[in-house]
Amino acid sequence: MQKDNLKSEKMGTVPVGRLLAGMSLPAMLSMLVQSLYNVVDSYFVSKLGEEAFTAVSIAFPMQIMTLAFAVGVGIGTNSLIARKLGEGKVDEATVTARTGLFLAILNAAAFVIIGLVASGPFISLFSDNPRVISMGTTYLTIVTAASAGMFIEIIHSKTLQATGNMLIPMISQLIGAITNIILNPILIFGLFGFPELGIAGSAVATVIGQLTAMTYVMTMFRLKSHDIHLTLKGLKLKKENVVNIYKVGAPSIVMNAIGSVTTTGLNAILMSFSETAIAVLGIYFKLQSFVFMPVFGLTQGAMPIMAYNFGANKKKRFYKTFYLSLTVTIIIMSLGLLMFQLIPGQLLSIFGQRSDIGIYALKTISLCFLPAAFGIIITTMFQAVGHGMKSLVMSLLRQLVFILPGAFLFGKIFGLNGVWYCYPFAELFCVLIFTPIGFKVIREEFIRKGSFEEPLLKAG
Numbered sequence: 001m002q003k004d005n006l007k008s009e010k011m012g013t014v015p016v017g018r019l020l021a022g023m024s025l026p027a028m029l030s031m032l033v034q035s036l037y038n039v040v041d042s043y044f045v046s047k048l049g050e051e052a053f054t055a056v057s058i059a060f061p062m063q064i065m066t067l068a069f070a071v072g073v074g075i076g077t078n079s080l081i082a083r084k085l086g087e088g089k090v091d092e093a094t095v096t097a098r099t100g101l102f103l104a105i106l107n108a109a110a111f112v113i114i115g116l117v118a119s120g121p122f123i124s125l126f127s128d129n130p131r132v133i134s135m136g137t138t139y140l141t142i143v144t145a146a147s148a149g150m151f152i153e154i155i156h157s158k159t160l161q162a163t164g165n166m167l168i169p170m171i172s173q174l175i176g177a178i179t180n181i182i183l184n185p186i187l188i189f190g191l192f193g194f195p196e197l198g199i200a201g202s203a204v205a206t207v208i209g210q211l212t213a214m215t216y217v218m219t220m221f222r223l224k225s226h227d228i229h230l231t232l233k234g235l236k237l238k239k240e241n242v243v244n245i246y247k248v249g250a251p252s253i254v255m256n257a258i259g260s261v262t263t264t265g266l267n268a269i270l271m272s273f274s275e276t277a278i279a280v281l282g283i284y285f286k287l288q289s290f291v292f293m294p295v296f297g298l299t300q301g302a303m304p305i306m307a308y309n310f311g312a313n314k315k316k317r318f319y320k321t322f323y324l325s326l327t328v329t330i331i332i333m334s335l336g337l338l339m340f341q342l343i344p345g346q347l348l349s350i351f352g353q354r355s356d357i358g359i360y361a362l363k364t365i366s367l368c369f370l371p372a373a374f375g376i377i378i379t380t381m382f383q384a385v386g387h388g389m390k391s392l393v394m395s396l397l398r399q400l401v402f403i404l405p406g407a408f409l410f411g412k413i414f415g416l417n418g419v420w421y422c423y424p425f426a427e428l429f430c431v432l433i434f435t436p437i438g439f440k441v442i443r444e445e446f447i448r449k450g451s452f453e454e455p456l457l458k459a460g
Contacts (some may be wrong), residue, residue, distance in 0.1 A: 059258075063143055079162075098230065102237065123137050188370075344362035
């Protein structure tokens with residue numbers, strides 16, 4: 001395929017504002033639907049009783065770990081494909097995509113074994129209640145061992161996003177989430193003549209949703225013409241491609257894994273104060289997804305644009321994408337901050353909770369939203385130019401050096417109210433440290449590529 005026939009060339013030619021909107025809005029919409037699914041799923045499982053909700057909560061960190069590997073390989077593949085296309089190396093971009101698909105299938109196979117062998121022992125680490133262990137093992141075994149649909153769907157979607165196609169990935173995620181939402185009550189409670197599966201029904205609904213999304217995106221790959229032909233036929237594994245995919249993807253995997261560790265550590269700290277505080281933290285994570293998920297959708301559109309223009313050495317478009325993404329992120333986060341400050345009680349009441357502890361927590365933690373806006377976009381910029389390790393270091397500092405020790409220290413000094421300040425404290429310090437590092441890295445990278453001018457101080 002000739003370079004001048006590439007659909008992905010729009011990332012180097014279409015006005016940045018229109019391009020970013022076209023690529024980000026579909027992903028933002030699908031992320032919002034995913035946030036809705038997370039809340040609806042928790043609502044239906046809670047109807048089975050507290051033990052069922054506890055079982056799913058215990059399973060959540062390993063479930064996130066599975067997702068982390070799928071997304072990590074996808075992000076690494078996405079970034080490398082976009083840079084190759086920006087450099088005009090279409091054949092190398094195709095080889096990269098096929099390598100990413102192979103790695104996704106390999107990881108899915110590994111999680112079949114992990115799901116079958118490790119689910120029971122993992123749940124048993126956190127509960128001695130036989131019913132919780134039984135339900136948790138059933139749920140986790142199904143969602144982990146049968147996660148191939150998720151791995152394959154994500155690698156196809158990330159490949160399309162790297163070429164500038166955001167519509168098919170959006171529809172794919174919407175199909176998966178909506179299928180999940182519809183099937184959850186049907187399979188859990190045995191509606192419309194279906195057998196009542198209980199907690200296993202929630203897991204089966206999740207797997208069917210993933211397989212449905214996978215089927216759609218693979219069908220679209222076959223029926224429509226794309227810059228990249230994604231198939232294992234003619235696979236040529238190159239050590240360089242595998243290394244470069246994981247160079248960006250591994251930090252993403254670790255970052256998501258660290259998030260699970262941090263949540264577990266915070267629960268241990270909060271347990272010394274009150275079980276209500278643990279519940280409040282869980283509610284916060286559900287609510288904040290409605291603020292953060294649209295931002296992550298925005299970064300799905302922004303990263304391939306930045307990566308493409310970095311590969312094409314188009315510095316002005318790179319910086320304009322960066323600043324515009326940052327502006328939109330700040331607006332979204334500001335709206336979220338206002339919501340958490342003005343109506344925390346109403347937000348808590350969605351989950352039948354309206355304690356003073358919860359109101360104070362939501363108001364305090366949400367102070368992290370504005371500095372987090374800068375941190376998220378800086379991380380996206382690192383990933384776009386292949387500096388995924390810096391994203392990893394940033395996450396390690398935030399989660400393990402600032403959040404957990406901060407929560408412990410503030411709790412000892414100021415009590416429970418002090419614990420919540422660990423989030424704004426961590427976000428602020430990370431931004432102060434990594435913003436200058438980010439601009440230094442980009443300046444040096446463009447100098448290395450032959451752009452000797454100073455970077456723009458404004459979007460222009």
